[in-house]
Amino acid sequence: MAQDRQAETAPDTGAEVARHAAKMARIKAARDRMMATKTGEKGLIIVHTGPGKGKSSSGFGMILRAVAHGMPCAVVQFIKGAWDTGERRLLTTHFANLCQFHAMGEGFTWETQDRDRDIAAARAGWEKAKELIRDPAIRLVLLDEINIALRYDYLDLTEVLEFLAEEKPPLTHVVLTGRNAKPELIDLADLVTEMTMVKHPFRAGVKAQPGVEF
Known part of the structure; x- marks a missing residue:
């Protein structure tokens, strides 16, 4: 066993190093050829959906990237408007000059109970x-949890799709988050990510915690 471990950690021979370098050079050349064909630039319609955690978190990560690049951006929250979230605190306290934050929702639908x-x-x-x-x-522009509003028909799907297709400026990125994204929205989008739930502490009795959930 000790000999096996020594063999696994032994330094590569000169021939192995050369083979690895040649392989990586081929991969880089292929990658460079592929990247040379990707010269287009456009404002993307981006959808984060699925039952797993991370949809809003990913959207806010993109907002922070935009802020870091000095790009003006904005957030509209459709559901969690009443929540005192870390994202809201950070953006409104430190980056209000670059990011507008509009909390328009009043909580989840089962909390308001008023359609x-x-x-x-x-x-x-x-x-x-x-x-x-x-x-x-x-x-x-991040439209946080708009997919929930579309799912319950609080907004007209056709109106949203037509606006995004016809009135969005060519270089503006729009991110739409929330479970159960409509198939028509997925078809329109340029980038779609579905978050899959593998394991979640809520099922083990752990409540939502600051810094992780909000």
Whole structure:
């Protein structure tokens, strides 16, 4: 066993080093050829969906990237408006000059228990979203949990799709998060990621915790 471990950790011979270098050189050349063909630039429609954790977290990660590049951006929250989240604190306290933050929701649908109120909040959020997306100075807009509003028909799906297809400025990125993204939205999008839930502490009785969930 000791000899086996020594064999596993022994330094590569000169021939092995040369083979590895040649292999990596071939991969790099192929990669460079592929990258040379990717010269297009456009504002993307990006969807983060699925039952797993990380949809909003990924969207806010993109917002922070935009901030780091000095790109004006904006967030419209359709559901979690009443939550005191870490993302909201950070952006409104330190980066308000680069990122507008609009919390339009009033909580999850089972908390409000008022469909008309939920629809009104979703409509107000969508009107603000359209205003922000139309502004060519804003480079990235995060529509957090809009997929939930679309799932429950609080917003008209056709209206949302037509606006994104016809009125979004060419270089503006729009990120739409939430479970159960509509198939039509997935078809329209340029980039779609589905988060898969493998294991979650909530099922073991662990509550949502600051810094992880909000």
